[in-house]
Amino acid sequence: xxxxxxxxxxxSLQQKKFRTELNQFVAEGPKLIEELIDSKYTxxxxxxxxxxxxxxxxxxxxxxxxxxxxxxxxxxRISGLVSPNSALAVLKIPEENINMEIFGKELILVLDNIxxxxxxxxxxxxxxxxxxxxIICSESTVDAYNPKVVQATMGxxxxxxxxxxxxxxxxxxxxxxxxxxxxxxxxxxxxxxxxDSKGVIVIGNESNGISTEFQxxxxxxxxxxxxxxNDKKRPESLNASVATAIICYExxxxx
Amino acid sequence: xxxxxxxxxxxSLQQKKFRTELNQFVAEGPKLIEELIDSKYTxxxxxxxxxxxxxxxxxxxxxxxxxxxxxxxxxxRISGLVSPNSALAVLKIPEENINMEIFGKELILVLDNIxxxxxxxxxxxxxxxxxxxxIICSESTVDAYNPKVVQATMGxxxxxxxxxxxxxxxxxxxxxxxxxxxxxxxxxxxxxxxxDSKGVIVIGNESNGISTEFQxxxxxxxxxxxxxxNDKKRPESLNASVATAIICYExxxxx
Numbered sequence: 001x002x003x004x005x006x007x008x009x010x011x012s013l014q015q016k017k018f019r020t021e022l023n024q025f026v027a028e029g030p031k032l033i034e035e036l037i038d039s040k041y042t043x044x045x046x047x048x049x050x051x052x053x054x055x056x057x058x059x060x061x062x063x064x065x066x067x068x069x070x071x072x073x074x075x076x077r078i079s080g081l082v083s084p085n086s087a088l089a090v091l092k093i094p095e096e097n098i099n100m101e102i103f104g105k106e107l108i109l110v111l112d113n114i115x116x117x118x119x120x121x122x123x124x125x126x127x128x129x130x131x132x133x134x135i136i137c138s139e140s141t142v143d144a145y146n147p148k149v150v151q152a153t154m155g156x157x158x159x160x161x162x163x164x165x166x167x168x169x170x171x172x173x174x175x176x177x178x179x180x181x182x183x184x185x186x187x188x189x190x191x192x193x194x195x196d197s198k199g200v201i202v203i204g205n206e207s208n209g210i211s212t213e214f215q216x217x218x219x220x221x222x223x224x225x226x227x228x229x230n231d232k233k234r235p236e237s238l239n240a241s242v243a244t245a246i247i248c249y250e251x252x253x254x255x
Numbered sequence: 256x257x258x259x260x261x262x263x264x265x266x267s268l269q270q271k272k273f274r275t276e277l278n279q280f281v282a283e284g285p286k287l288i289e290e291l292i293d294s295k296y297t298x299x300x301x302x303x304x305x306x307x308x309x310x311x312x313x314x315x316x317x318x319x320x321x322x323x324x325x326x327x328x329x330x331x332r333i334s335g336l337v338s339p340n341s342a343l344a345v346l347k348i349p350e351e352n353i354n355m356e357i358f359g360k361e362l363i364l365v366l367d368n369i370x371x372x373x374x375x376x377x378x379x380x381x382x383x384x385x386x387x388x389x390i391i392c393s394e395s396t397v398d399a400y401n402p403k404v405v406q407a408t409m410g411x412x413x414x415x416x417x418x419x420x421x422x423x424x425x426x427x428x429x430x431x432x433x434x435x436x437x438x439x440x441x442x443x444x445x446x447x448x449x450x451d452s453k454g455v456i457v458i459g460n461e462s463n464g465i466s467t468e469f470q471x472x473x474x475x476x477x478x479x480x481x482x483x484x485n486d487k488k489r490p491e492s493l494n495a496s497v498a499t500a501i502i503c504y505e506x507x508x509x510x
Contacts, residue, residue: 224504253446
């Protein structure tokens with residue numbers, strides 16, 4: 001039986017202000033929670049229906065994760081989903097310090113002011129697919145621990161490290177250590193760019209692209225070409241997570 | 256000044272039942288409405304703030320589109336968006352008959368039970384980018400005139416033709432006229448598939464992939480390879496709209 005205060009506190013984690021204050025976030029649904037159990041994340045507690053707890057009792061014991069049995073009504077009250085599913089976990093937001101050694105050694109994504117939670121989650125999922133371990137975000141980028149982001153990662157948040165930092169400072173520090181690629185409408189056709197397994201790929205904001213103040217740090221401007229047709233009216237851009245995926249796909253073709 | 260009945264009717268278009276009954280859908284925001292004005296779509300009416308109407312009066316007259324001036328409060332009441340923006344249009348859902356001549360002549364997308372409105376909208380936007388004019392959907396696929404889909408297309412719904420049909424019947428009819436590609440986890444690496452500007456690409460449901468009953472119609476099973484790493488835990492799949500984009504990108508590389 002949950003107290004009103006517990007319910008209130010869990011629900012407050014839907015908002016960034018309270019996530020920051022409590023240094024916690026929520027993840028919902030069996031698949032996502034299972035992926036997080038097998039990860040670096042530290043659990044505060046899993047709130048779940050009896051069946052889920054029974055099925056996971058060994059694992060919870062093994063990982064020293066505490067759990068509280070709840071009924072459907074309580075799950076509905078603490079959940080942020082339209083259709084809550086069996087379990088909700090409260091986890092600690094990890095402290096992520098950037099190890100500067102990764103630059104020049106790995107393929108890294110930098111997100112400059114990505115705003116849409118769905119895009120953010122999909123980018124994390126895509127990075128995981130393409131074996132990218134680190135995503136570095138401007139402070140203005142949507143919070144990766146926003147529940148909509150966490151759900152859209154489909155568990156990939158368990159594996160990809162997310163850092164928030166001052167990008168200007170970062171770019172100044174890494175600009176001589178690694179190649180920095182950025183997506184622009186007038187860049188080199190991505191078909192013709194040589195794939196680079198150690199570079200940094202900068203993805204700009206959904207509406208405005210890469211911030212003006214960062215553009216001088218970009219070594220190579222790249223573009224996904226618009227397929228030519230005879231139609232007068234054509235789209236202006238691709239969705240940010242789609243563009244990220246196509247670029248990651250091209251960069252990861254090297255064998 | 257809108258009547259209660261007008262407000263109720265416009266708001267009802269958020270639901271599929273009423274869209275079907277009235278054969279209408281809504282589109283919101285200046286950019287989207289401008290793209291639709293320059294398209295095949297027939298407008299019922301544009302509800303907009305004074306400034307928008309003043310700026311578009313010539314175009315509205317030229318295209319014989321009627322408009323009603325509304326204030327902020329009225330816009331809030333008819334809008335389905337969190338932050339309504341200047342104008343909302345009510346349009347007719349077009350009748351889309353499939354011209355069977357397109358098969359074997361164009362690159363076409365077939366969606367088998369895509370459920371997420373955001374994915375659907377992003378797929379329509381991506382198809383537009385890659386010059387794909389027709390998307391054919393199973394009857395179970397999310398309604399393309401769902402306001403969330405319409406918004407996510409960022410105007411591309413103005414250009415891409417969307418058809419809903421019985422896929423089994425369609426596949427039987429086209430299977431000898433065109434190559435049918437489908438995405439599977441065990442298909443041929445998409446890197447190694449020869450691009451085909453006249454084929455049909457089938458995209459399956461977000462959780463379950465291509466329906467069992469359609470699998471025998473697929474001539475070529477294709478896959479986007481998971482990048483190999485030493486980590487034990489890896490993602491199971493890519494987001495459906497991301498996978499669609501990578502495949503379209505590969506198919507459209509032919510010059």
